[in-house]
Amino acid sequence: MAGAGERRFGLLGRTLAHSWSPAIHARLGSAPYALFEREPQDVADFVRNGGWRGLNVTIPYKRRAFELADETSARARRLGVANTLVRRDDGSILADNTDLAGFAWMLDAFCRRELGGAAARVLDGERVLVLGSGGASKAVVAALTDVGARACVISRSGADGYEGLVERHADACLVVNTTPVGMFPACPASPLAEGQIESLAGLKGVLDVVYNPLRTGICLAAERAHVPAESGLAMLVAQAALSAELFLGRAVPDEVIADTLAWLGRTTANVLLIGMPGVGKTSAGRALARLVGRPFVDLDDAVNLQCGMSARELLSRHGEDAFRRAETKVAAEHGRRSGLVVACGGGIVTRPENYPLLHQNGTIVLLRRPLSQLSLAGRPLSQACGLERLEHERSGLYASWADVTLDCTGSAGSDARALRRLLGL
CATH class of the missing domain: 3.40.50.10860 (Leucine Dehydrogenase, chain A, domain 1)
Incomplete structure (x- = not known):
């Protein structure tokens, strides 16, 4: 001893x-x-x-x-x-047991930030749906009971199941996921069916006790429905x-x-670089990875490893659809990991399904520079379509996907230093 x-x-x-x-x-x-x-x-x-x-x-x-x-x-x-x-x-x-108090801390902070007041005030008498009936559910139900909420446990084996949930609980103001559905590596996934979040007309927030990825499947669904959401990182830090x-x-x-919560969020989030072909995503990404001591992934290289041929060969032999399918597969593989610097291909934004794969666990950074400074060398799509056309087709998508934007400064090293400052790394 x-x-x-x-x-x-x-x-x-x-x-x-x-x-x-x-x-x-x-x-x-x-x-x-x-x-x-x-x-x-x-x-x-x-x-x-x-x-x-x-x-x-x-x-x-x-x-x-x-x-x-x-x-x-x-x-x-x-x-x-x-x-x-x-x-x-x-x-x-x-x-x-600090799980109950950890969730209570997260719940109160969320209510103050998103719902306009302390949990005991804004949730008193309100219906809250708790997905799952395991150990985490018991802690969540206890914390909700302590602030006067009416917790309704939804489970696949209990009397109150997922089928017909919207009709029975249309007045629910909060949903809390306590199941492991959507946890790394099986992410993003949600315990609720497509459209259920949107159909809860009185819903004011979504919480998930799962903390990896940073944005779980149910949180992404809430985001699409313009409902405030948070995964379980705050609970993890508070109970610790x-x-x-x-x-x-x-x-x-x-x-x-x-402070610990903010630091952990920055540390675990991937940095995902998007932008036009030739903008410098790979060189800036490599420089940033060296600067902050993170692994670097180029998704075009990942496609090469997966398919046994370069992106250029894959495009010329099998066409753009085959390349985009391979790109989505490697985006799913690396997007669910943590703490990476990832350079994405210029056309990653052309498939909407790629957005949640990247967004779930990272910060998406748009790199920009004038078209006159972009190179066409070794870029068959840029050569075939022309940079002006690609920019016209993609500029709106780049802007809508980006969490932050950086106008390139002139060199990979200076871009990396600017990214470090911008992201607080």
């Missing part, structure tokens, strides 16, 4: 390769923080005898952590599971901050939570 003065923190789970918890806790001060992957038969010995001071616990071990503790908090007993364990100075283990308070024995200020 670790000595009373040893401060060793971490996350206990079965598969943790993509966890962001170490980076979050490093900023919150609860470090060193490690990932502890354990098989079910090893959990009891690790919890009781492992050399740790504070643990976060994720699925599938939250119930087991609750059972193995010497003492449980009221919050943990309310939900019957624990996501935080603290080894006290006498060696005993306290089980707590509450765990850090238990680990460290001191409060984490709200501004630290907000």
Whole structure:
């Protein structure tokens, strides 16, 4: 067992390769923080005898952590599971649960920002649809109950199912997804059928406890319906901050939570460069990736790897449709990942289905420069169609897809530095 003065923190789970918890806790001060992957038969010995001071616990071990503790908090007993364990100075283990409070923090911040007031005021007596009936659902329902909302649990196996949802709950003001539908890598996907979000006439907001991708399928559907939405990154950071308070024995200020959330959003979001052929997406992207220490992907190169031939060969042998299908496939593969710099082909915007694939987990940046400065060399579509025609056909699409725009400064290096400043990287 670790000595009373040893401060060793971490996350206990079965598969943790993509966890962001170490980076979050490093900023919150609860470090060193490690990932502890354990098989079910090893959990009891690790919890009781492992050399740790504070643990976060994720699925599938939250119930087991609750059972193995010497003492449980009221919050943990309310939900019957624990996501935080603290080894006290006498060696005993306290089980707590910060999921409820983490969602409550996210809910209140969302209501204040998007709905004009504290959750307890704007949701009092209002119907809220909670998709899913698992462990996360219980925490969400408890938080909603605490602010006076009428939580209606929608599940495939329960009495209140997805079929006929719109007719039964037309007055719902909020939808919260607690299912894993839409979670990386099966993204973007939504637990609701096409058109259901748009058909909820009284809907004022959509929340998702899934945090990867940054914009889940249900959040993208809400965006299309012009309904405010947020995925679960805020809940992830808020519950981590509450765990850090238990680990460290001191409060984490709200501004630290907000700063950590903003930093994590910038860090995990892809940077996706779009623009006319020859504008400099590849060279600027490579320079930016080197500058900020991120992996770089050129989607034309990714098509080459997938098809065994260059984009130019694919276009000449099989036509533009075949190239666009291959481009969409690699856009889906890389668009769902995190923390990349991606140079997209000039025609990526010609297929509407590519937009959610890129938008779900990134910031789309439009690069612009005068047509007279664009090269036609090695660009068969530009040569065949002409730059003026391509610009006429695509300029509106580029503008509608872009989150930010950069007028190129003259060199790849200076463009990269400008992008770093623009995006706060």
